[in-house]
């Protein structure tokens with residue numbers, strides 16, 4: 001995602017506003033905890049967190065300036081059930097405890113089209129193994145994209161680790177949409193896969 005450089009955004013500034021900027025375990029604050037990885041500017045996760053104040057939401061975003069956009073929304077909407085992590089999903093297991101997550105949202109993850117980069121896809125095998133560890137029994141994954149090749153490949157990546165409950169090649173508009181979804185809907189269809197984790201499906205890492 002291209003993003004204008006915002007000069008004054010530093011890790012220190014984010015940390016003073018309560019953003020997690022160093023690797024540390026996040027304590028679940030409520031019975032149900034939901035995680036979005038690669039949250040972008042944060043419209044989806046802030047909207048859903050605002051409407052579900054008795055659940056704990058976690059947004060993870062690797063780009064510092066984009067993370068600041070999530071923080072702006074959290075502050076503007078006075079949301080206090082959202083933890084923002086400025087960090088890389090490569091380190092997921094150092095932030096999130098095993099068996100603690102009820103649902104994972106992956107929205108418009110970077111497609112990494114070149115074959116040699118497929119390992120970086122957030123739906124690739126090593127990430128799925130990490131998700132399997134942090135998810136509770138029967139937790140769900142919801143993956144949404146406009147990129148057909150990534151979608152088709154992700155169905156294959158996901159199948160060994162999740163019981164796929166729905167595959168939709170023309171998703172209707174919904175109450176919770178990301179900045180990318182709103183933009184991409186003008187161009188073509190949106191694809192969505194949902195599934196339930198199978199904790200014992202494959203050997204974990």
Ligand SMILES: C[S@@+](CC[C@H](N)C(=O)[O-])C[C@H]1O[C@@H](n2cnc3c(N)ncnc32)[C@H](O)[C@@H]1O
Pocket residue numbers: 001037038039040041060061062063066087088089090107108109110178179180181
């Ligand atoms: C194409 S954008 C989509 C953003 C948002 N989900 C949306 O739909 O509007 C992908 C986002 O994922 C973030 N991202 C990519 N790899 C990541 C990783 N390993 N850990 C955390 N965030 C990541 C990028 O910085 C970028 O903001």
